[in-house]
Amino acid sequence: MISLHTSPLDQPGTGDAGGMNVYVIELARRLAARGVEVDIFTRATRSTLPPVVEAGDGLVVRHIHAGPFEGLTKEELPAQLCVFAREVLRAEAAQPSGHYDAVHSHYWLSGQVGALARDRWGVPLVHSMHTMAKVKNDALALGDHPEPAARVIGEEQVVEAADMLVANTDLEAKQLINLYDADPGRVEVVHPGVDLDLFRPLDRARTRDDLGLARDAHVLLFAGRIQPLKAPDVLLRAVAVMLERDPSLRHRLVVPVVGGPSGSGLDRPEALATLARDLGLVGSPGRPDVVRFVPPVAQADLARWYAAASVVAVPSYNESFGLVAAEAQAAGTPVVAAAVGGLTTVVDDGRSGLLVDGHDPRAWADALARVVGDEALHARLEAGAVAQARRFSWEATAAQVLAVYERARTRMRESVS
Template identity: 45%
Template sequence: MHQVRRVAMLSLHTSPLEQPGGGDAGGMNVYVRHLALELAATGVAVDIYTRRTAAAQPDSVELAAHVNVHHITAGPFAKVTKEELPELITEMADAVADHVAALPGDPVRVIHSHYWVSGMAGILVAKRLDLPLVHTMHTMARVKNNHLPPGQTAEPGIREDGEQHIVAAATRLIANTTAEAAELEGHYDGCEQRIDVVSPGVDLKVFKPAFRDRSRKELGIPAGRFHVMFAGRLQRLKGPHVLVKAAAILRAERPDIDLQLSFLGARSGNEKYDLVQLIDGAGLAAAATVHPPVGPEKLADWYRSADVVAVPSSSESFGLVALEAQACGTPVIATNVGGLPRAVSDGRTGLLVDSRSPKLWAAAIASLHDFGDTRADMGRAASVFAEAFGWENTATQTIHSYDLSLTYQYLPPPGC
């Protein structure tokens, strides 16, 4: 029987209630939401804290039985950029601590923060309430800066310093993969004995193989069209422009490929990145379309409508899109960075590309087009591969990390 019956999760810069795919909403939103739901299914109550961005937002929203999202007031009733959020850390921490201390029923036993801003606030909350802090980075500044694509602004020094402080102060650190655990050790001097590797999950009830032809028909994808799909925030880090450039190469070198590109997502932050303009500039307006983000059920249809799902990120802690697509039986082409080699089995469920060179991406797309039987085999293997990543496994491993945080709250584990 696990020791923790209630946990407070901090997701202060983005809410699990928001639609992933635009602004600051992405894989982390999916992660927090589904982890909380699965924890509740095992008997752990979850109180999620996020910053109020509009006066009309309710104080609390019941996401499910024993899962509540609380809007705490700190700063203006408006969206605040991630660059401005550090100024609100102390105010957010005070609001969270006050709310947690006043909760009725079972007491919160663990603070679990997500992303560095929440981690900095989490340190203050944990100290004030005398609770252990478990932290999940999701992405890291020094890792992103090491893989910085042209035109992308480097993560600020305040974030690097904040993450360094979190690694030193957190009771336990959760990494998505062994590669991320190694990055915590190598870039931030993280103690191996305080790092728990917990793979993110996928909702296998929604993302599953189904009638591919029906999905294509419903979404207007003609038979015989080679459909390559991208889902995520439209920003340079995620790399949709790589697909546009690769498609331009294929149009010139492989006119026999009847290619269609579909991009699902919205722009993120203040970055000057106009994907539609890039598409028009490449002369691909007839072959590429940009669609707004959609909910999980419709997203699964899009995955199933694709011959290939592309994940051309320059940095990715894990790659939930890759996992969701494979769960739908669709092979993935992904950049060989971060956690993507864990999420995609190269040569079995998809292909890993060693850079974001459009020429290499064009070659990878062409290879899966030319070998249809191999692509079909990859799709079948992908759906089987994804079955090992249900959210219940993520919750079980996370609970173990919580229990360890209670064990070592005041005394570091051996070797640290």
């Protein structure tokens, strides 16, 4: 596997680490459990990182030195593709001939390296886009930057080079075909999974006690990277509308924002905190704080936050899948999500959560108030959330991806013959 721009060992929720990091490491672990040896190549971002990390039985993460360890943005990484590719090829050359059977690249930068490895090693390339520039640019968040033309061209090249493309949802498959002219026969839909052992319902009262949350609070949780694409500001504006409509809610509403600045959010890392103050969501004498900012947490701690929440809000402008929504539902917590991208697959509207068209704070306030204000609805959504999450498991994902690898090998043999 190639995950050039972000390591699967990085803490999700800040920088460039997010759902893709979880996807790569969890899929690799499940493949290794099936007897598949997996090497993950990623760029070293600290001089102290060991060249090789044994991440489990049959699973190795290789840190490649390519460019400065720190300070490079994702937009600057294309200049390091050549040196990264050279080091990947050098690592393979130290192995016995035919050491690798397939390459699975993640994100377009990795796909560029994967295409070179495919041709050099004579093995099939399977690629996962995770996000696509054309899709992001069509649904650009206010204050976000459009993806550059170089990325669009690079993605088109990877789509053409890959033997098989893994799409997270039917919608993503259609986008690959319609926007990138992908051959439908080379696109396979495989849903990402959820760690159902880790993300599961917990005793809500006890979990809230542990996290310092009132047992009777309406806890509206945002978890993820703080950047315009993820739209945490929509949640804050919706909460302000809820308080304007019913000021008595102030003593019950708690809005934890779990995550750190990322992407274009790094341009103004204090913007969300400033917005919270401007909206009156930060306390003053006699007025409790509504918003609580929590730094990124480990997956086990994130599972507790999900389980403690009344609702998890996912107001993103686009999501290729939406792991936060899937994990929250596995914890038995209803989700209110934007009706975009993969979220329309992950959230069963009216059964495991509610989907909201658009990003109007008033519409979001309506949906959030409906879930926390109707106990019967909340109970139905809790049960539906757990049932919906069972549709997604990493074991099923690994089995299907293995089948995609075999299809890619067959296609490559046929193309050679």
